[in-house]
Amino acid sequence: MMFVPFVAGMFFSRKREAIEILPKSVKTLWNKWELRSMVIFSLFLQSILMVLGKSRKRSRRNWVRVILWLAYLWADSIATASLGVLSSNQGESEGGFIDPNYVITVFWAPFLLLHLGGPDTITAYSLEDNELWLRHLLGLLVQVGGAIYVFLTAWTSTNALYIIAIPIFFSGIIKYGERTWVLRSASSEHFRDSMLPDPDSGPNYARFMEDYDSKKEEGFKVLSEKYPEPPVEEDHSNAVIENNGKIPEAPILSKANTFFKIFKKLPANLILSFHDIMKSRNFIQNSSFDEAFEVIEVELGFMYDVFYTKAVLVHSLIGCVLRLITFSCTIAVFVAFLMIEKHIYLRVDVTITYMLLVGAILLETYAVIALVCSERTILWLSKHGNLGYILYNVISLIPWPRKMRWSDAMGQYNLLSYCLKDKPAKCQIIQGMLCISELLEKYRYQNSKEVPPELKNLIFKELKQKCTNYSDLDPLKKLLTCRGKMVLEANEDSIGVIRRDDLDILKRSFEVEFDQSILLWHIATDLCYYSDHKRKNSFVEDGNCKASLLLSDYMLYLLVMCPFLLPNGIGEIRFKDTCAEACEFFKERKSITNGYQACAKLLEVNTEIPPLQVKGDRSKSVLFDACRLATSLKSLKDLYGNKKMWEFVGQVWVEMLSYAASHCGWSDHAQQLRRGGELLTHIWLLMAHFGLSEQFQISEGHARVKLTVQ
Structure with a gap:
């Protein structure tokens, strides 16, 4: 545990040496606002990730991608650096008296753990981030250890601020743990393992041949005959959903959910069975083009959620329980902070603390709204009769983008337009100075x-x-x-x-x-x-x-x-x-x-x-x-x-x-x-x-052999 403050101390000692060349007034302002600005900026980055994390699924705009990319890269770095600043500041408060201004900044440490846990709408920026789940697990251990170290160095049983910080600690650990678990589940190795069926040794061949030999030795004429196994009974829950016309999205969502469970084998590089393909072909050939494409859109939306968000976890029972715990803890800490005495702290630090508390509540509220308005929730409601229909009508009152599942756009590029240069050049001098004219020229002639x-x-x-x-x-x-x-x-x-x-x-x-x-x-x-x-x-x-x-x-x-x-x-x-x-x-x-x-x-x-x-x-x-x-x-x-x-x-x-x-x-x-x-x-x-895929096997399915004695 001492590793974190040691590294932080080394880093920030070098940093302090670097700012010695600055004027005294600038150094004073820097030391005063360094931690405050980083904590506020960390909260700002979390807000960007929460709001834009989901929108990138349906937007082709480059500015969305650039802002989200920068926010994703900076978010963990800023939160980690803030914990490092807290760790380096603890030496300034050693002794019998602990500065109240340091105490309230220590109260910010569990909020930084919340930020490291990230929002529900984005866990990975790209697929490669899922493969780095071990790095996030190490980060979880190190950052939680660092936050606990900072907390314990300033612990006094008489200060109520430390007591009310404990629920936020639990929330931060839960959030960070959720993110690590989701990254691990979406990594290629573990995702494939989760799709593998249970081992099946098949019929007992040795016993079958023993029976065959014994009957043959007894003088019987023994024949082996194949007979097909009875087909596996299909899940008729979808039929119930489709007959319920009260929720208009239900038929599409139920079909998409059924086929998503089948075709998520494709990302895992597994083989589809003969029955999977036939079931899919029967549906698709009896569908109109708009129905088929709508089902495809929902399926790909589910795939996006699996690889880039916490959707798989938060839509499970344990995920709902964890979300209830984190939301309740945040509300309880906010109420408790309203009630404690705060006159000994600087007003600016109290204001920042309120910002962190209100920001955490708003982010949790946004996450809950995203959860209840999701298509998975609507699918779940469609299975619960009149109660589900009533709740669906309540959810429908919430202004939330439901119909836009992807950009529904296609890129366009024309060779003749590019060669004729039929678009006016912009900022050619700047482009030439930055040596990016060719790159920008290429992008200038694309559209959607x-x-x-x-x-x-x-x-x-x-x-x-x-x-x-x-x-x-x-x-x-x-x-x-x-x-x-x-x-x-x-x-x-x-x-x-x-x-x-x-x-x-x-x-x-x-x-x-x-x-x-x-x-x-x-x-x-x-x-x-x-x-x-x-x-x-x-x-x-x-x-x-x-x-x-x-x-x-x-x-x-x-x-x-x-x-x-x-x-x-x-x-x-x-x-x-x-x-x-x-x-x-x-x-x-x-x-x-x-x-x-x-x-x-x-x-x-x-x-x-x-x-x-x-x-x-x-x-x-x-x-x-x-x-x-x-x-x-x-x-x-x-x-x-x-x-x-x-x-x-x-x-x-x-x-x-x-x-x-x-x-x-x-x-x-x-x-x-x-x-x-x-x-x-x-x-x-x-x-x-x-059925136009290399990833299926041509087989009539399972069969059994029985002995016939004549």
Whole structure:
């Protein structure tokens, strides 16, 4: 226990040496307000974490992420440093008389433990924080030991302030312990262990063979016959919930909760059973696209809660009991502090103490409101008849964001806009001085758009159609390797009529590396769009055209801004080389001022000879290869019309999106949950519901063998 004050003393002795160079007035002010400012700042950081911790699940705004990141990094450091200051100050109060001003600052120590415990809405900023739970456990032991040491050095049985601090100590230890336990539970090793079933040795093979041998020796003709085990009875509680129409969210929440228990095996890298997949497919194929996506949203919300918040604990019985204890302790200490004599303490310290007490009460109140307004609570209420309905109506009166489960937005990035520099430059001098102009330039051309229902419907329809055509689960796995080729094969009867060269170009666009396919089809989609709408700002009527443009810009956004979500490749090099060639092309033709003129000039270039034969492969640019692809698509339009072409392009983009989703690791999907969510993650889980996943076993389930004697 003496380790904490020793280290703190060493640190703060160096600190005091460092401030010796400051003027006396500044040193006096620093010594007077150092601890006070740090304690107030610690409370401020806790407020930020509590409020913004949950909002990041449904917000893509960078300022939310930056502020939350800084608050998360500073919160523990400031609270720990404050305990260190208290520990270093204890020597100033040694002797028979203890300074009352020191006594009231010691009263702040248990509040710092509360702050180290963190709010319910955020325990980990990223998945890596869960893996550091042992470090938090050590921090728990050290910081609690340090707080107790500081407390005991100033202990006097005659001061009521020490007595009323004991409940806050218990609350702080509970909060810190909760955080450590949740981090441990969400770590990859322990999360996987929690999902493993109990060991099952199966039927007694040795005894079975002994019976077989004995019957055979007796002269009987022995046959072994398989018979299936009776199916496990399904939980019919969901049916009861769905028949209760009083709580409108109940059916969706119950379905999502059921499938969450099944598909949380995916993050643990475990295998789904045959029955799991069939149950999921039966639901998803009989659902509308909006119902399916809503269930997916709730499931991913539950997954976010497991890995980034205390939700798993606080929604349990023991969690509710602990929350009741901490809330009651805080209220009791506040009432007791109101009643004790405070004239011997400085008014500023009394004010700060009130701030800590009121802040703790408000944070606890916010946590309780978040608990009772959560979807898990509504799900629990839906199972308790009229009483649950009455409580649901009471909860509904609380103004709380319930419908927004994720950002419902998709990133957008357009290569032509980036090359044409059609956005005004801002703060170029500052960017150049800081050597971050290229980085900011890249971010300046990204934006977000809401995911329209029409796009969700298109994706759902295409996935459902594939699963209908391939009803067996084994062939479904083969669909995971397709990124446009299957669309070409499905339309072979009609597309086969086009010129052989155009058909070869289409086929090769699916056979190259995936990042190259994205760039080819992104540019070709833009060229086809601009050639169809020669006038700027013309309205696009075709739904497949809208969906294609959205998916085209979204896939390039993933390639440029989130390459870790895509299969390994040299997409960044190809993107830069393509941009370099495009910028050079536009620079030589100074009349180009917008995307329409740029596309018109690009399509005028004769691409009869493949670019690779002329340029070689030193540059990875695909600009004019994309022009050749656009020409091939236009030949398809000339034969079958504009609608058929955009239908084909839309199907290709959906298949590319599906390929990217299925080849992205779970940890990368999970990281996006804390950034407002990603459409790619929703598609990944939707595909798993359809059975489009590598993580399931093809088996008819359990069986038993019995002996038949003849």
